[in-house]
Amino acid sequence: MDELTFAARAANGNILRGIVTLPEQAGERRRGLLILGAGVNPRYAWHRFSVKMARLAAKRGFHALRMDPQGVGDSDGVIEDIDPTALEAFHEAVQTGLFVNDCRAGLTQFIAEYSLDEVAVAGLCGGALTGLFLAASEPRISTLAFIAGPVHLSLLDAALPFQPAFERSETALYLGKLSDPRAWWRLLSGQSDYRRIFFLMKIWIYRFFGREHKLLDSVKTIRTAVAIDEYKQADMWAMSDNSRHLNPYVPQAFIAFMERGGDVLFINAEMDQATWGFRNYFAPTYLDGSRNYRGTYDVVEIKKANHIFSSQEAQEQVMALFDNWLINACKSRRCAC
């Protein structure tokens, strides 16, 4: 396996660094895969997910780049104007396009340096959003793997007693306490976490009546989005398609990519708040079959998987899906590298 270090210049002159895994056998067309890691974590991602994807892609004949945007991993620069103690603010900044320009600079260098004919993008979590935003405006990208990407804004999750995606484990926890006299004593003596209990009951009720997508409508969050210029559209925040908590840049980018004929594979984890948001805020409106997209999409949910697909079974399933996606990626065409 041959791997080389990679460097590109961001718009402000800072160096963006990464690793390129060279294909074991290059095909007639030179294909590239850009892998974008999760948020503010180093490019190799959770349990070396990006490394495994890169090496699998190399076996399939791709040049695979995993890179760090500015202020992350090995790249130069700092992430400014965000309170370093507030991780949610960082997440929201990524979710509103913080790293798009850096990844575009990396993509441009990648294509030029390796003379690529076509490029696919795979993104994890925040990297999935960056990849989607990039794909929407980049004719050089034809296909995207959107893995565990959150379609709602992280500040929402911070306002909740627990994430609704974990309702099953919360229910199991409280059911387990039914036979515990100490738990009953705490409940009756004002020592329990009532906010948590009432929220759990609220989830049951909303779910029973098929209104789970309305569960959080009354939750207010203060947005502190730090978005790059081209995404600073005040009107976006006024959009209220299906839910006020949906990140409006997501449907905007998705529709643009679909209109261009792009293909998207959504890979979600069952036990993940990102998936809960996807199911309740995004899929019912944009993936309900009512829109005639030029491009195609596929949605797969991995059962008993958490946000980082840490179990052996989940990793194997994701890698199998990813491998299949690679085999079919860039097969048509509509790339304009």
Add this chain to the structure above:
Amino acid sequence: MSTEPQLNEQFFFFPSGCLDLYASIHEPAGMKCETGVVLCGPFVTEAFKVYRILFNLCRYVAKRGYQVLRFDYGGTGDSSGLFEEANVATYTQNVVDAVELVNRYGAKKVVILACRLGAVWSLLAASNPSVTRLDRIVLWDPVLDLKAYLYNQLRGNLSEQTIYYGKVIENRDRLVERILSGETVNVAGYPITRTFFEQACQLSLFKYSVSLKANISLVLRDDVGSTRTSALVESLRSFDPSFHVGRVRRVPAEFDWEISKGYMTNPVRVFDTMVEAIAAE
């Protein structure tokens, strides 16, 4: 107004055994450094959380006149190899090869800055006859009991069971049974193998103590209590009989090795203490 020196930096792979380790070297431009520093990072789960802090630390130390080498152990980070194939011997060899790389660069003095579990590999490497020169090991919040550390790491698996099932189905003792029977058990996505766990159980760090070539410094967070500090000092006296509590430096607990409380990347007070520890005679 003082200006910090520019740095020369290289990002590359170097061989260690049959693997290629990803590394970076940072040194002040236009200056021949007398001292080379090798950063031996923590275990994978912690390394992921503190990556940017350690990267910035390397630059910070380099700007103060040192050549600093940072690398990913085989099977971790961006290095080649598989995590499940890494073991005590390979981690130790990686450190030996990193130290020898710095020696080949011509350092007159070589210091290891060992973070957390990096302490184990560093102490083992320091006793290795292949190491031609090593003057000091700075141990930062060291982990010295590998078996206890891995047992503790299994909590990650318990947390995942809670997410899936609402409760713990298999406790840590049961997970250890499974590991020792030949199954792998995942911690944050990394498979803990029988080979590695058995080596951890059998490792007795102190039998290497008599052949240790380097002096030792200790840096601890200021929230580490006196009991733990005394225990560590006592353990380290096996390696260096002159070691005493007066040689312990304290740093503020500005970040956590295991939990991301924010995006802290530049704990400068911590960095200053590291520079002092590296520079100490």
